[in-house]
Amino acid sequence: LAKTTQPISMDSYEGQEVNITCSHNNIATNDYITWYQQFPSQGPRFIIQGYKTKVTNEVASLFIPADRKSSTLSLPRVSLSDTAVYYCLVGDSVDSNYQLIWGAGTKLIIKP
Amino acid sequence: EAEVAQSPRYKITEKSQAVAFWCDPISGHATLYWYRQILGQGPELLVQFQDESVVDDSQLPKDRFSAERLKGVDSTLKIQPAELGDSAMYLCASSLAPFRAYSYEQYFGPGTRLTVT
Numbered sequence: 303l304a305k306t307t308q309p310i311s312m313d314s315y316e317g318q319e320v321n322i323t324c325s326h327n328n329i330a331t332n333d334y335i336t337w338y339q340q341f342p343s344q345g346p347r348f349i350i351q352g353y354k355t356k357v358t359n360e361v362a363s364l365f366i367p368a369d370r371k372s373s374t375l376s377l378p379r380v381s382l383s384d385t386a387v388y389y390c391l392v393g394d395s396v397d398s399n400y401q402l403i404w405g406a407g408t409k410l411i412i413k414p
Numbered sequence: 415e416a417e418v419a420q421s422p423r424y425k426i427t428e429k430s431q432a433v434a435f436w437c438d439p440i441s442g443h444a445t446l447y448w449y450r451q452i453l454g455q456g457p458e459l460l461v462q463f464q465d466e467s468v469v470d471d472s473q474l475p476k477d478r479f480s481a482e483r484l485k486g487v488d489s490t491l492k493i494q495p496a497e498l499g500d501s502a503m504y505l506c507a508s509s510l511a512p513f514r515a516y517s518y519e520q521y522f523g524p525g526t527r528l529t530v531t
Binding site: 330332333334343344345348351389391393401402404405406407 | 418455456457458459462470472505507514516517518519520521522523524525527
């Protein structure tokens with residue numbers, strides 16, 4: 303069964319860098335890897351997307367190794383407002399069936 | 415900033431009743447997604463539209479769920495009859511990227527919280 307795997311939860315402190323890794327062994331050849339942030343009772347919000355190597359925007363960086371079987375979302379200098387659930391999203395190909403696969407999410411708690 | 419609109423925000427219904435959710439995507443976004451999210455889990459794709467056409471409904475329980483996007487703009491998701499297990503958040507998202515463009519930058523609405531009693 304195709305799936306992605308993320309840690310269930312993580313804790314960190316304000317001002318620290320946080321790295322969240324997602325594994326996706328069956329990612330479709332041409333698909334991007336996309337990360338979302340979700341606060342309680344809200345829809346997910348797009349953070350960053352990449353295909354390979356490293357992508358950086360104003361809020362995060364995304365590191366993707368050459369085999370693309372995993373990706374790491376990096377949040378620099380987190381604050382209390384970064385407490386949320388973070389999801390990775392990939393297109394997955396197993397047995398020629400294409401599926402859009404969301405991870406189960408990583409609950410990130412930032413402490414003062 | 416343009417947003418995806420959904421209504422209602424909350425819906426309580428009794429099992430065996432019919433319920434409908436409405437979504438208005440960001441103007442110009444041809445791709446529209448309906449997701450179901452059970453508390454504590456990631457979103458589960460129910461159906462994806464490209465303009466007015468369904469391009470993926472493989473996870474939609476078609477015996478009780480239906481979705482339409484008649485003019486390729488707003489969309490309606492219906493459940494009939496509702497079951498206790500349908501209690502969840504129903505999310506709508508839209509995207510500029512067409513189906514199988516391999517890019518999934520989606521914009522989500524606030525969702526509809528459904529409770530079936």
